[in-house]
Amino acid sequence: MAIAMQPAATYRRIPLAPHQRTERITPTENCFVLAHLGVPRIAAAGWSLSVEGLVRRKLRLDLAALKALPQTRLESFHQCAGAPKRPDLPMRRVMNVVWGGVLLSEVLERAGVLPEARFVWSYGLDHGTYEGHTVDNYAKDLPLDRVTESVMIATELNGAPLPAEHGFPARLLVPGFYGTNSVKWLDRIVLADRRADSPFTTALYNDPAADGTPLPVWAVMPESAIVAPAPDAVLDARETEIWGWAWGALPVASVEISTDGGITWRAAEIEPRRAFSWQRFSLKWRPERPGPAIIMARARDASGAVQPPADARNAVHRVAVTVGG
Numbered sequence: 001m002a003i004a005m006q007p008a009a010t011y012r013r014i015p016l017a018p019h020q021r022t023e024r025i026t027p028t029e030n031c032f033v034l035a036h037l038g039v040p041r042i043a044a045a046g047w048s049l050s051v052e053g054l055v056r057r058k059l060r061l062d063l064a065a066l067k068a069l070p071q072t073r074l075e076s077f078h079q080c081a082g083a084p085k086r087p088d089l090p091m092r093r094v095m096n097v098v099w100g101g102v103l104l105s106e107v108l109e110r111a112g113v114l115p116e117a118r119f120v121w122s123y124g125l126d127h128g129t130y131e132g133h134t135v136d137n138y139a140k141d142l143p144l145d146r147v148t149e150s151v152m153i154a155t156e157l158n159g160a161p162l163p164a165e166h167g168f169p170a171r172l173l174v175p176g177f178y179g180t181n182s183v184k185w186l187d188r189i190v191l192a193d194r195r196a197d198s199p200f201t202t203a204l205y206n207d208p209a210a211d212g213t214p215l216p217v218w219a220v221m222p223e224s225a226i227v228a229p230a231p232d233a234v235l236d237a238r239e240t241e242i243w244g245w246a247w248g249a250l251p252v253a254s255v256e257i258s259t260d261g262g263i264t265w266r267a268a269e270i271e272p273r274r275a276f277s278w279q280r281f282s283l284k285w286r287p288e289r290p291g292p293a294i295i296m297a298r299a300r301d302a303s304g305a306v307q308p309p310a311d312a313r314n315a316v317h318r319v320a321v322t323v324g325g
C-alpha cells in the first residue's frame with residue numbers, strides 16, 4: 001500500500017533570509033524544508049530500513065534495531081542545491097544543525113559490502129510527480145569512496161526525533177554534499193556497481209561541465225553569506241561589524257570582504273571548522289564615504305577553490321547598504 005502524502009505535491013518552506021540566520025544552530029522551526037513530491041506521513045511502527053544489493057548479508061532494521069546500534073551526534077551545515085537544472089542560480093538555502101543517529105559505516109559493516117560495490121543507492125518512501133517525472137520513490141546515489149566517516153542515518157534533528165517534513169522516521173545525511181543527496185523517509189539502501197537510474201540521479205541534478213560530461217550535484221562548493229549588515233541597512237560613520245557564515249565540502253580557509261562592489265578585498269577573520277559546521281567570519285569596517293555601498297564576501301576552501309562572482313550556485317553574495325551623511 002502506498003504511503004499517504006500530505007501534501008501530495010512539491011513543498012518548499014524557506015523561513016529565513018541570509019540576514020536572519022543570526023544563530024549558529026538553526027532552530028528546527030526555522031529550518032528550510034524541500035520535498036519534491038510532497039511529505040509522506042510514516043508511522044514508526046511497521047517502518048523498517050533494508051540494506052541489500054552487493055552485500056554479504058541483507059539487513060532489515062526497524063527503528064528499535066537502529067537505535068540499538070552505536071549513536072552519534074554531528075553538527076553540520078545543510079544546503080539545498082537550488083533548482084535541479086539551474087546551476088547558474090544561487091539560492092542560498094542553508095542551515096546549520098545537530099543531527100543524531102547511526103553512522104552509515106556501522107550499518108555497512110554489519111551488512112558486509114562486497115568488493116565490486118562502487119555506489120550507495122538510497123530510496124525514500126515519497127512518491128508522485130515532479131516536473132513531469134512520475135516515480136514510485138525518491139532515489140539518489142553516492143560514490144562509495146566518497147562516503148566519509150560522517151555519513152549517517154539520522155533519526156534526530158537538534159536533539160528531537162526528526163519532524164515528518166525532515167524525514168521521519170529516518171533519513172540519510174551526507175555532510176558536505178548538497179541536500180538533495182540526503183534522502184528523507186529512507187527505507188532502502190542498495191549497494192551497486194553503477195550509478196542509480198532515477199530521474200533524480202540522471203535527468204535532474206547533473207550540471208553540464210565544460211567538456212559536456214554531466215557533473216552530479218554532490219560536493220558543496222565553497223560559499224559564504226553575509227548576515228550583517230542586512231540588505232538596505234542605513235549605517236552611520238561609526239565602526240560596524242560585517243559578519244556571516246561560510247561553508248563547503250572542504251573547510252573554508254579564508255573569506256575576503258569587499259565594501260566597494262568588488263574592486264578591493266580585505267581578509268576577514270574566520271573561525272576554524274568543527275565537524276561540518278558552518279564557520280563564522282567577521283571584519284570591522286568604518287565607512288569612509290556617505291552614499292550607497294555594495295558589500296560582498298567570497299570564500300576560498302582548503303583546495304584553493306573560490307566563489308565565482310556570478311552565475312553559479314555558490315556565486316558571491318552582495319548586500320546593498322547606505323552610509324548616511
Ligand SMILES: Nc1nc2c(c(=O)[nH]1)N[C@H]1C(S)=C(S)[C@@H](COP(=O)(O)O)O[C@H]1N2
Binds near residue numbers: 035037081126167180
Ligand atoms: N525522499 C526525499 N528526500 C529528499 C528530498 C525529497 O524530495 N524526497 N528532497 C531533497 C532536497 S532537494 C533537499 S534540499 C533536502 C532538504 O532537507 P530538509 O527538508 O530536511 O531541509 O532533502 C533532500 N531529500
Ligand SMILES: [Mo]
Binds near residue numbers: 034079081082179180
Ligand atoms: Mo534541494
